[in-house]
Amino acid sequence: MSDAAAPPTGPAPAGTSLNRARRERELAALAGGEVVDLLVVGLGVTGAGVALDAASRGLTVAAIDAHDLAFGTSRWSSKLVHGGLRYLASGRVGVAFASMRERRVLLETVAPHLVRPLPMLLPGDGRRALLTGAGLRGAEVLSRAAGTRRATLPAPRRIGPAEARLLVPALRDTGEGAWLSWDGQLVDDARLVVALARTAAGLGARILTRCRAVTVAADGALVHDTVADAPVRLRARAVVNAAGVWAGGLVDGITLRPSRGSHVVLPASALGDPRGALTVPIGGSMSRYAFALPQPGGLVYLGITDEPVEGPVPDVPEPTETEIGFLLDVLNSALDTPVRRDQVLGAYAGLRPLLDDGRHSGADLSRRHAVLTSPSGVVTIVGGKLTTYRAMAADAVDTAVKVRTLAAGPSRTASLPLVGAGPVPPGAPPRLVARYGSEAAEVLACGDPEPVADGVPVSPAELRWGVLHEGALDVDDLLDRRTRVGLVPSRRAMAEPAARAALRP
Numbered sequence: 001m002s003d004a005a006a007p008p009t010g011p012a013p014a015g016t017s018l019n020r021a022r023r024e025r026e027l028a029a030l031a032g033g034e035v036v037d038l039l040v041v042g043l044g045v046t047g048a049g050v051a052l053d054a055a056s057r058g059l060t061v062a063a064i065d066a067h068d069l070a071f072g073t074s075r076w077s078s079k080l081v082h083g084g085l086r087y088l089a090s091g092r093v094g095v096a097f098a099s100m101r102e103r104r105v106l107l108e109t110v111a112p113h114l115v116r117p118l119p120m121l122l123p124g125d126g127r128r129a130l131l132t133g134a135g136l137r138g139a140e141v142l143s144r145a146a147g148t149r150r151a152t153l154p155a156p157r158r159i160g161p162a163e164a165r166l167l168v169p170a171l172r173d174t175g176e177g178a179w180l181s182w183d184g185q186l187v188d189d190a191r192l193v194v195a196l197a198r199t200a201a202g203l204g205a206r207i208l209t210r211c212r213a214v215t216v217a218a219d220g221a222l223v224h225d226t227v228a229d230a231p232v233r234l235r236a237r238a239v240v241n242a243a244g245v246w247a248g249g250l251v252d253g254i255t256l257r258p259s260r261g262s263h264v265v266l267p268a269s270a271l272g273d274p275r276g277a278l279t280v281p282i283g284g285s286m287s288r289y290a291f292a293l294p295q296p297g298g299l300v301y302l303g304i305t306d307e308p309v310e311g312p313v314p315d316v317p318e319p320t321e322t323e324i325g326f327l328l329d330v331l332n333s334a335l336d337t338p339v340r341r342d343q344v345l346g347a348y349a350g351l352r353p354l355l356d357d358g359r360h361s362g363a364d365l366s367r368r369h370a371v372l373t374s375p376s377g378v379v380t381i382v383g384g385k386l387t388t389y390r391a392m393a394a395d396a397v398d399t400a401v402k403v404r405t406l407a408a409g410p411s412r413t414a415s416l417p418l419v420g421a422g423p424v425p426p427g428a429p430p431r432l433v434a435r436y437g438s439e440a441a442e443v444l445a446c447g448d449p450e451p452v453a454d455g456v457p458v459s460p461a462e463l464r465w466g467v468l469h470e471g472a473l474d475v476d477d478l479l480d481r482r483t484r485v486g487l488v489p490s491r492r493a494m495a496e497p498a499a500r501a502a503l504r505p
């Protein structure tokens with residue numbers, strides 16, 4: 001197996017390769033008493049963002065996850081890098097502006113290879129169209145104020161029924177027009193996390209999966225290495241708890257009120273292979289919507305629900321049959337030909353890490369992120385959005401630097417492109433370019449580029465790349481996080497033998 005210094009295949013940028021050998025070497029050094037400036041607990045988008053922010057300021061960093069990169073909520077999102085139109089509608093101009101600024105930074109500088117403009121359709125005439133138009137025009141003013149160029153995201157405009165049905169052919173023919181607006185869409189949320197972690201690794205951060213923090217303190221953590229089934233003590237000058245919906249289990253005084261959001265995975269053909277997203281009001285509401293979001297690989301994700309969750313937090317939440325039925329009903333209210341339950345290819349659910357600050361409740365909670373320092377000196381970063389991970393990470397590192405008196409300058413990540421953000425190699429297959437950006441040719445060089453089976457959009461080359469350079473340690477890492485074939489169980493079963501083959505030394 002390769003290590004970071006000498007990858008056997010493909011010139012991944014120096015030091016950005018993650019793999020089993022590097023994990024073992026770095027974990028051994030830390031277990032041997034090496035002290036880092038910052039230990040980050042959790043490698044979702046927030047923790048990976050914190051690791052990168054700190055490493056790019058020159059701090060020495062170790063970042064651990066109990067399972068894998070993007071194991072938690074970060075892989076179950078709607079994959080939107082959104083401008084926060086809903087926040088604007090409820091008067092939270094500051095939150096919407098921050099989202100729009102982060103959306104621009106991701107689209108234009110940090111991850112242009114992973115985020116693209118998504119046309120979004122909001123059908124309807126009359127009062128709804130008037131109100132929608134007013135909201136979209138306000139959002140447009142704010143988006144330009146946040147520095148977004150028209151070449152990045154076009155201005156919203158009113159379109160007629162024929163153009164609307166060109167974008168979403170299955171849309172019911174009511175003769176009504178629609179608003180067309182644009183937002184950011186990630187090719188895959190887990191890929192953003194992997195890119196953040198590898199970019200941090202390139203700056204020297206130790207990225208260690210399968211390491212569960214058992215107890216944390218301001219000067220380190222007692223960790224269980226689940227590969228070796230052994231305890232390890234990690235020493236640090238500061239600790240950031242970015243364990244998402246599990247963060248409250250590690251420090252006192254933090255209570256989360258998780259809320260489950262579920263999506264249904266549909267064949268794109270059921271909606272006439274849409275080129276844009278369809279927004280459908282829930283029960284005639286002016287503020288709650290379901291979204292049908294076109295995806296690579298001939299899929300549409302339909303979301304989203306909002307169900308409070310009581311009791312122990314599961315590792316992998318499951319959508320209920322009621323949620324699946326509800327989402328289909330909302331979608332079908334806008335279609336000529338209803339999508340049937342037997343057309344559903346898969347479903348997934350994630351838990352929003354909503355912070356109970358004792359002052360806000362319900363939907364309010366999700367709009368906020370908080371940086372909290374426990375009496376023991378551990379800094380916790382929780383809440384917020386995937387879209388705003390970068391600003392959240394900068395806040396958390398600022399706090400850790402201050403509370404623990406570390407020597408570091410201001411955040412640099414707004415101008416730091418992630419691995420893969422460089423120029424695209426000529427002739428690389430578009431599907432690989434969409435997922436790997438400038439690294440597409442190196443991925444291709446890792447093995448057979450053909451799909452592992454008919455209709456299963458993953459190749460042996462990508463699986464091998466995942467093992468050599470992206471820290472995948474087992475079949476689940478490969479199928480459920482480095483690639484997302486796992487979202488369609490029938491495709492996952494067909495890809496399993498190739499994943500097992502990719503893991504052989």
Ligand SMILES: Cc1cc2nc3c(=O)[nH]c(=O)nc-3n(C[C@H](O)[C@H](O)[C@H](O)COP(=O)(O)OP(=O)(O)OC[C@H]3O[C@@H](n4cnc5c(N)ncnc54)[C@H](O)[C@@H]3O)c2cc1C
Nearest residue numbers: 042044045046066072073074077078080213244261386387
């Ligand atoms: C259904 C849904 C849809 C969403 N859609 C969007 C969207 O479209 N756009 C958007 O901007 N936001 C969206 N969000 C919000 C966004 O997904 C989350 O805010 C974000 O992913 C949270 O990331 P995180 O890193 O804080 O948590 P997580 O991704 O959950 O990461 C926490 C990590 O900590 C690890 N961990 C836990 N305990 C320990 C321990 N003891 N030791 C070590 N590691 C540990 C876990 O394994 C996990 O990997 C959505 C949320 C949901 C639920």
